Structures are given as C-alpha cells and as structure tokens.
Amino acid sequence: MREQLVQLGYLGAAGLFILSLMWMSRVETARRGVRAAELGMLLAVVGTLIRHEIVNYELIALAFLLGSAIGVPLAYLMPMTAIPQRTAVSHAFGALATGLIGTAEYYRLTSQGASSGSLILVALMFEMALGFLTFTASLMAFGKLQEILPTRPITFSGQRIVNLGVFLATVAMGAVLVLAPGGVFLFPVFVALALAFGLLLIIPIGGADMPTVIALLNAYAGLAASAMGFALNNKLLVITGALDGSSGFILAVIMCRAMNRSFANVLFGGFGKVQQSDSSKEKRSVRSSAPDEAALTLDGVQSLVVVPGYGMAVAQAQHKIHDLFQQLTGRGIQVRFAIHPVAGRMPGHMNVLLAEANIPYDNLVEMEDINPDMPTVDVALVVGANDVVNPAARDDPSSVIAGMPIIEADRARSVMVVKRGMSPGFAGIDNELYYLDKTQMLFGDAKEFVGQMVKELNAD
Ligand code: NAP
Helix, strand or coil: CHHHHHHHHHHHHHHHHHHHHHHHCCHHHHHHHHHHHHHHHHHHHHHHHCCCCCCCHHHHHHHHHHHHHHHHHHHHHCCHHHHHHHHHHHHHHHHHHHHHHHHHHHHHHHHCCCCCCCHHHHHHHHHHHHHHHHHHHHHHHHHHHCCCCCCCCCCCCCHHHHHHHHHHHHHHHHHHHHHCCCCHHHHHHHHHHHHHHHHHHHCCCCHHHHHHHHHHHHHHHHHHHHHHHHHHCCHHHHHHHHHHHHHHHHHHHHHHHHCCCCHHHHHHCCCCCCCCCCCCCCCCCCCECCHHHHHHHHHCCCEEEEEECHHHHHHCCHHHHHHHHHHHHHCCCEEEEEECCCCCCCCCHHHHHHHHCCCCHHHEEEHHHHHHHHHHCCEEEEECCCHHHCCHHHHCCCCCCCCCCCCCHHHCCEEEEEECCCCCCCCCCCCHHHHCCCEEEEECCHHHHHHHHHHHHHHC
16 A cells, blocks of 8 residues: 555646756746745655665665755856856765665665676666766866856867777776676776776866756656666666756757757767967957946937846846846836846756746747847847857868857847856857947946946936
8 A cells, every 4th residue: 555655646746847947948847847846856765765675764864864864955056157167066875875776776686696688787887877977077167167067068088989999988888787787896996997987078068068967867867767767677767867858858858959960969078178368369349338328328218138047147138238228128118138048057047037037928028039129229138148148150161169059239220248258158259249339338347337227218
C-alpha cells in the first residue's frame, strides 16, 4: 500500500514537472511554473523519505539543515547578474552527488557479486562518467564566469588528441569494470579519468561562451540522473533526468543559434577567443549630453524604443526605467522595449527584470519584430547594451561577433546610449554605434542617469 502511494506521488511529481516546464516557457505563467516545480519536488522528496530503504533519518535531517544553511543565503546574496555562476555551482554539486551515489551503489553491487556485463552496471558507469565529468567541468565554468580562472581559452598543441584519448580511456575503463566486476581496484582510475576529462573539456572554451556551456552541462547532469534512475529502479529519476537533459540540450541549441555559434564548437571547445582591443587606434570623439538635455529631447518625440542590456542589470535600473516609461507614455509617447535573445547574461534576463519592474508585457517586442520598425522610430534609447546593438555583427565579416543578429538601433532616426564610459561589452570589441553623428552618449550609471532624466521630466 505504501509503495503504491509512493508511486502515485512520483507520478504526480512527474506530471507537475512537465506542466512546470510548459508554464515556465511563458512570462505570464512562469510563476505558476515555479510553484508547480516546487510542489513536484516536495512530493518527490516526501515519497522518497517514506520508502522502506531509508537507513538513517537523522543523517538526512542533518544534511538538510547543512544544505539549507548554505543554499538559502546563496539564493539571497548572489545578485541576478551572477545567476550563470550560481547555476554552475549548483550543477557541480548536483553532479558530484550523482557520482557519489553511483559510487556507493557500485561498491554495494560488486560486494554482492554483480554479474559481468549486467545492464545495471552499464547504466551506473554511464551515470558516474557523466556525473564526475560534469562536476569538474561545472567547477571550471564557475571559475571562468567568476573570473577566478583566466577567461581566455587555454589551448595547447595536440589538445584534441589528448581530449579524445582521455575520453576513450574513460569509456574503456568503464567497459572493463562492467565486464570484470571483480576489478574494483581499477575503479579509482575510472573516476580520475572522468574528472580529468571534465577539466580538459572546459579549458579550451572562452568565458564568453560559458553560459552556453552551462546549458550543456545541465543536459549532462540530467542524463546522469536519468541513468541513475535506471540503476536504482526509480522511475521518477528517469523521467526528471530525461526532462532536465532534453531541456538543457534545447536551451544550448537555442543559445548557439542566437549567438551564431555552431553546436559542434561548443561540444569540442576551442572557441570564444576574446579579441584584444587595439590600443594603438586613434581616439575618436563622441557626442555626449547631460540628463536635462536628454530629457528635453525625449519630451519632444513620438516613438521611443528602449534597448536594455547587461548594464541595466548591473545598475538595477529597471525600476527607474519603469518611471521613465510612465512619464513618457503619460505624455502620449509610444514606448516599446526591444528584447534581444542574448542581452544580459542569461536567457530571458531582460524579460525577468522588466517584468519585475511591472513593465507591461505587451510593450516588450522581440528582436525580429522590432527591427523592421526601427527606421521609423524617433529615438533608440540603449540602456547598458553594447554587443547586441553593435553594427559590426551585421557589417564586418571579420568581427568576432560577425553574423550574430542584432537590434538595429543604428537604423533609428536618432540614438541615445546610457553607459558609464567607452568600455567594450562582453565580446571585448569597439562599437561604431557610439561614433555616429545621430548618437548622443549619456555617460553615467544607468540607474542614476535614468533617475535624473525622470526627475527632469517630473519637474516640467
Ligand atoms: P554587453 O555587450 O556585455 O555590454 C554591457 C555594457 O553595459 C558595457 O559596455 C558596459 O559599459 C555597460 N554597463 C555596465 N555596467 C553599467 C552600469 N552600471 N550602468 C550603465 N552601463 C553599464 O551587454 P549586452 O549588449 O547585453 O550583450 C550581452 C553579451 O553577453 C553578448 O555578447 C552575448 O553574446 C553575451 N552572452 C549572453 C548570454 C545570455 O544568455 N544572455 C549568454 C552568453 C553570452 P561601461 O562599462 O562603459 O558602462
């Protein structure tokens, strides 16, 4: 009876996870999606806890308290802009847990005399290889994103051969352990090879492409969990692992497309090299304006498109932008927000921030829908965006961002750019947009500058 209840709970949890993914793909239903996932996870945890094979509830309670003591402050202290790093750390520990559970199961099975070539051993080896390699790969990704490690790709001659060699050695060692379960002494070599492969996989990838790698590691961790579900005969793990794995792959493919990268490059590394800015270049002048002048200009326009980027997230300027939106729409000005798929540092970054500031969802327009309108727009107000409005992506085939689709702010009748100085964006390259005759640079922190513009408009 208890087992039936547990299985029913697992079924409910799996259904909630599927609904959650569906709901989370739309801004209007995203919150409901998060709640559904939380409820699903609660059902899964309770179901697992009331199953017979739990050995020690005290240790679980202790682990729960320790984990919460680390996790809760982490959730509150990490800023939104550090979400990719935080996700990398979560993957690292999730993958380590998967690897360790696999290890415990492996020793349990072999001590009971597991049969050679058993399917459970195959699933365990697959799960542990993915778990351990995802652990070190995610730690490396965290180090690069947090800039504790060099963000540039680290390459050496014969790297692909070495990578392939370590990969094949891991597979071979796994096969030996499956076919000869008595060779337990070889198990640490298998683990060391998987850990080393995770390191080698990430070092040739530049920091710029790390968020895409994170999506891929998410997929690996999901596949590992799914394999563990087979090994432990836990259907819920099979389902959730498969959901996690496939959604991670889909996200990685979407991000590759948005950034015009080939998926093979992400898989095999050696891409994302940061182009050095040419310091010998002559200094060119730009036109800059103060908040009062900028506010005066905005007051006289009919249509405005705000292009938010990473700088808006850093400055947390979304609430001031909401105030500006209200001021301008109150004056009958059409205000829309152009959303680039990779603006900021994670998919949907701008949508989340603008929704948090209560900007109506209908005023958010996707890149491909806003671009045809840009030539008729009076002002494109770029707030802390750089690469996603860099015309070099469209016009310069030799640029590191060549081919990346952009929001064509340069085609608006006039352009205003809020940023603190002339620093490049994520790709590390100069932006011609700033030097156009129709561009006004609004130098300052986005929150402060936009706040001052709002004050000027209020004072009118
Ligand atoms: P960006 O190219 O990184 O540029 C951000 C700009 O914001 C900088 O030039 C910076 O200039 C400015 N800034 C920083 N702090 C500011 C502040 N407090 N106030 C005002 N401005 C500030 O950003 P983006 O245009 O959003 O492009 C995103 C980049 O990240 C793309 O290259 C994309 O490929 C990459 N990426 C995104 C994702 C994703 O999922 N979204 C994933 C992987 C990679 P100053 O220092 O001069 O102020």
